[in-house]
Amino acid sequence: MQCGKAPEHSLCNSKDCRLRLPCGHKCPRPCKEPCGGCQETVPAGVKCIVKDHELLVPCSSLPLTEPDYSQCRALCAASLKCGHRCKGSCGSCLHGRFHLPCAEKCGRTLVCGHVCKSPCSAACPPCQEKCRWKCSHSRCNKICGAPCTPCQEPCSSKCEHQAVRCSKKCGEACDQKPCEEPCPKTLKCGHPCVGLCGDPCPPLCRECNFDKLTEFELVCNEKDPNARLVKRCSQFQ
Numbered sequence: 001m002q003c004g005k006a007p008e009h010s011l012c013n014s015k016d017c018r019l020r021l022p023c024g025h026k027c028p029r030p031c032k033e034p035c036g037g038c039q040e041t042v043p044a045g046v047k048c049i050v051k052d053h054e055l056l057v058p059c060s061s062l063p064l065t066e067p068d069y070s071q072c073r074a075l076c077a078a079s080l081k082c083g084h085r086c087k088g089s090c091g092s093c094l095h096g097r098f099h100l101p102c103a104e105k106c107g108r109t110l111v112c113g114h115v116c117k118s119p120c121s122a123a124c125p126p127c128q129e130k131c132r133w134k135c136s137h138s139r140c141n142k143i144c145g146a147p148c149t150p151c152q153e154p155c156s157s158k159c160e161h162q163a164v165r166c167s168k169k170c171g172e173a174c175d176q177k178p179c180e181e182p183c184p185k186t187l188k189c190g191h192p193c194v195g196l197c198g199d200p201c202p203p204l205c206r207e208c209n210f211d212k213l214t215e216f217e218l219v220c221n222e223k224d225p226n227a228r229l230v231k232r233c234s235q236f237q
Contacts, residue, residue: 023059036060041073048072048090056090069095076100082120112144135170159198160184182228194229202229 017027017035025040037060044055044062049069056073057064072090080086080102086093088100101121108116114129126145133140137153150171157166159179166176176198183193183201191207204213206225213229 023062025059048074048095053090084120110144114144137170157198161197182226194227196228196230199230204229 012031014031017029017031017033019027019035021027021035021038023038023040025038027035028039029036038058040059041056042059042062044057044064044067046055046064046067047053048055049067053074055067055069057068057071058073061068061071070091072095074090076086076088076090076093076096076099078086078093078096078099080099082102082104084102084104086099087103090096093099102119104120106116106118106120106122106124108124110116110124110127112127112129112132114127116124116127118125127143129144131140131142131144131146131148133148135151135153136156137151140148142148148171151169153170155166155168155170155172155174155176157174157176159176159181161179161181162176164176166174168175179197181197183195183197183199185193185201187193187201187205189205189208191205193201194204194206194213195202206213
């Protein structure tokens with residue numbers, strides 16, 4: 001309160017009223033507002049008409065002349081189709097016939113690999129995380145759900161087995177044919193790469209990760225020492 005002003009109840013800026021209502025509960029309103037009806041949830045002394053629980057109502061509605069079952073504040077807690085529990089009340093959900101939209105975070109994995117953080121009841125929007133796509137020249141500075149700006153630098157793809165290099169820009173489809181020769185690079189562990197020339201080197205080594213590398217057999221020759229791990233996509237980037 002400013003100096004020089006007379007202390008008046010209506011000028012109090014406190015958010016909490018210190019008075020007790022006739023029912024004994026604390027007043028829920030700000031100090032400068034008149035005390036109103038008590039909103040504490042209390043048992044009404046009767047059973048809910050549909051659910052097997054006691055009718056819970058605002059304290060100010062007591063004593064009940066006629067039970068208003070639409071005011072029942074008992075937690076619904078029904079299991080929704082998404083798997084989350086309903087946060088509505090028995091009355092707001094019409095005693096289980098309808099439910100409030102789920103307010104939990106979605107948690108589903110988007111196609112980009114990020115986790116959706118929108119409300120569970122809403123359709124997953126385009127991903128708002130920072131885009132993880134990058135090339136040898138730069139990194140995309142847009143959000144994940146927006147189209148990347150194609151890199152305008154010359155394509156850096158090169159192969160020692162082919163005389164002609166790609167003539168396209170980095171952001172365009174490469175016009176150099178995929179090389180079918182084994183990758184000549186050496187992994188950090190010191191063993192040869194199991195990929196093909198021109199592909200990003202996979203993180204799996206035939207010597208260090210043999211079991212993991214051969215756990216999924218598609219054509220039954222994955223254990224062949226000359227077999228190559230083909231990956232013409234960004235799976236391991």
